[in-house]
Amino acid sequence: MSTKTTIKRIALVAVAALGLGVVSSVAPATAAERTPSIISVTSDGALRAGVAGSITATFTLPAGYAIGDSIIVGARVTSAPATSFATSKGAVPGTAAISSSTPSATAFGWAKASSGSGSYGGSNNTTPAGSALTVVNSTGGDNLPAIQSGSQNWTTATQYVSATGDSTATQSLSLNFTPDAAGSYTVLFFVGSGAAGYNTSTLIAGLSTANIAANLTTTSSTFTTGSTPTAATITALQGTTITGATGSALYKLALTDASGAAASLGTGETITLASSTSTVSFLNATNASAVTTLTGSSFSGGVAYFTARNSATGTATFTATGSGLLSTAVTGTGSITTVAGSAGAPTIAKLSTNTALVAGTATTTSIPYTARTCNISFIGCYRYCCKR
Numbered sequence: 001m002s003t004k005t006t007i008k009r010i011a012l013v014a015v016a017a018l019g020l021g022v023v024s025s026v027a028p029a030t031a032a033e034r035t036p037s038i039i040s041v042t043s044d045g046a047l048r049a050g051v052a053g054s055i056t057a058t059f060t061l062p063a064g065y066a067i068g069d070s071i072i073v074g075a076r077v078t079s080a081p082a083t084s085f086a087t088s089k090g091a092v093p094g095t096a097a098i099s100s101s102t103p104s105a106t107a108f109g110w111a112k113a114s115s116g117s118g119s120y121g122g123s124n125n126t127t128p129a130g131s132a133l134t135v136v137n138s139t140g141g142d143n144l145p146a147i148q149s150g151s152q153n154w155t156t157a158t159q160y161v162s163a164t165g166d167s168t169a170t171q172s173l174s175l176n177f178t179p180d181a182a183g184s185y186t187v188l189f190f191v192g193s194g195a196a197g198y199n200t201s202t203l204i205a206g207l208s209t210a211n212i213a214a215n216l217t218t219t220s221s222t223f224t225t226g227s228t229p230t231a232a233t234i235t236a237l238q239g240t241t242i243t244g245a246t247g248s249a250l251y252k253l254a255l256t257d258a259s260g261a262a263a264s265l266g267t268g269e270t271i272t273l274a275s276s277t278s279t280v281s282f283l284n285a286t287n288a289s290a291v292t293t294l295t296g297s298s299f300s301g302g303v304a305y306f307t308a309r310n311s312a313t314g315t316a317t318f319t320a321t322g323s324g325l326l327s328t329a330v331t332g333t334g335s336i337t338t339v340a341g342s343a344g345a346p347t348i349a350k351l352s353t354n355t356a357l358v359a360g361t362a363t364t365t366s367i368p369y370t371a372r373t374c375n376i377s378f379i380g381c382y383r384y385c386c387k388r
Contacts, residue, residue, distance in 0.1 A: 033199060036059035039057060040219075047177065047185075054175060055221075075108070075157075076187065086153060120163040120164060121163035138154060175189075227261065230258045234252070243340075248287055253332060267296070285306060294306070313338050
């Protein structure tokens with residue numbers, strides 16, 4: 001090898017090294033994994049056995065969270081009905097052991113929010129925007145150690161990497177949940193941390209329930225399956241007659257199932273408030289905002305409240321009808337009557353004789369008064385007359 005060739009190769013190596021150094025010096029900072037401080041959970045509607053439902057979990061992010069940072073979240077069923085395969089159950093006298101099954105993504109699995117913060121990112125660290133979530137689910141089983149640890153109960157975990165559009169204060173993710181039996185389920189929600197052993201979705205999904213409770217931020221919620229509404233009943237709570245165009249009447253809407261028991265809306269089921277009279281409108285129970293559609297979160301114990309208003313005098317009818325995934329046969333009817341007047345402050349009646357104050361004798365249209373004079377100074381008058 002000639003001296004010139006050797007020099008050229010040395011120069012190329014130096015240039016390559018310099019180039020790599022330049023690249024590394026401008027590389028973006030690595031996005032950090034963050035640990036949410038609070039987990040808030042809300043059911044998106046009544047859960048029903050064999051019907052796909054969802055639960056929204058909202059995570060409060062720590063100070064310093066930036067777009068591109070990520071969180072690792074998990075959920076596990078810790079108790080379930082006796083006939084459910086969501087949890088492993090040991091044998092007891094007269095009852096054989098039950099093996100937990102492997103849940104599908106719709107049976108028990110994380111998904112991005114349908115809109116808002118938690119819908120823009122994904123699980124891809126390089127290009128999170130719009131990427132799908134990579135979900136780790138339990139595999140089921142019935143061996144005794146798994147029953148004791150809970151690791152083979154229905155469990156799901158994922159990483160969510162934020163993207164532009166997400167909030168740096170809170171993010172919400174949806175937990176798909178299809179109960180496999182009627183009854184109550186307790187779900188443990190938890191988040192990973194940056195510590196070794198807790199910093200990937202695979203690692204936290206395999207932890208024992210005791211380990212999760214001892215080392216991670218958690219919250220538990222219990223969900224009870226309901227039944228499908230078959231009837232809707234509207235009841236006026238303060239009468240159906242209002243005064244003036246801005247008055248309103250309060251109504252209760254009760255949903256019941258085929259047995260007459262209280263029922264609530266499931267995921268995707270709604271109730272639409274409507275009237276064939278264009279002057280009728282609906283507001284929430286506090287008259288704070290307009291409402292035409294009621295969802296699962298509008299009900300408690302199968303009951304929701306709303307107010308109705310009719311800006312024209314006369315009587316009008318309205319309905320509460322099943323919509324979305326709920327049958328339109330579920331319908332309730334109500335009415336409202338408006339009479340002329342003001343719906344503001346109460347009207348104080350005026351006496352027929354209270355039309356004038358005159359000196360002299362009382363008549364049917366006047367009230368007499370007697371003029372009085374005072375010889376005391378203003379200050380003295382105040383002290384003597386006004387304070388008596």
